[in-house]
Amino acid sequence: MKNRISKDGSYYSRENNKGSDPIKNKKFMIMQTKKKNMKRLGGGGLSLDSFVNAKTKNDNYNPAFIKKQREFYKNAKYVRKYKKSLQHQPGQDDSSLATRPLQDENENGEAGKMNQTHKKNQKNSSCSLNELYEKKQVEDEKARIEREAINRTKEEERERALSRRKVLREKMLKKTKFGQPVMKHRIELLLETLQGSAT
Secondary structure, eight states, X not given: OOOEEOTTSOEEOSSOOSSOOHHXXXXXXXXXXXXXXXXXXXXXXXXXXXXXXXXXXXXXXXXHHHHHHHHHHHHHHHHHHHHHHHHHOHHHHHHHHHHHHHHHHHHHHHHHHHHHHHHHHHHHHHHHHHHHHHHHHHHHHHHHHHHHHHHHHXXXXXXXXXXXXXXXXXXXXXXXXXXXXXXXXXXXXXXXXXXXXXX
């Protein structure tokens, strides 16, 4: 039965309107509506602290960062392997360490010469880059023209086939004045197919 509100604001039911405490009843009803609302809305919300902590966690998925890390670890692995291989060959370590300073000195002396030749090479490379770019543009243009020609021929073939089909369809749909199909065109089609299969 439904609960009714009396004039004094207390709840009572038709069956049992004696001895019920109106304050307890009111609290009970409020709690039930809260529970229903919680159920309907999917449970309680986050507290303020948990919300702030959840927002400050940085769980962003960054593929570029992952790629860099992977590359870094890969390089470290190769360096480790190289050092281990050097440790297993003790005779070669001494000679390689002795030749390194000599190579560094030679490189420093040749650095001035290299800078001058590098400047010349830059001028030449810029010219060659322009030539390469122009060649590539010409090749791309040729390829584009070829593609267009192929597309044009395909389109023409498609149009021809479509017109043939249209003509054939019109012939097949022709009827006599009594509504019978014209057998002449149908027999011609059968003969063509037989001749095509025979050859």
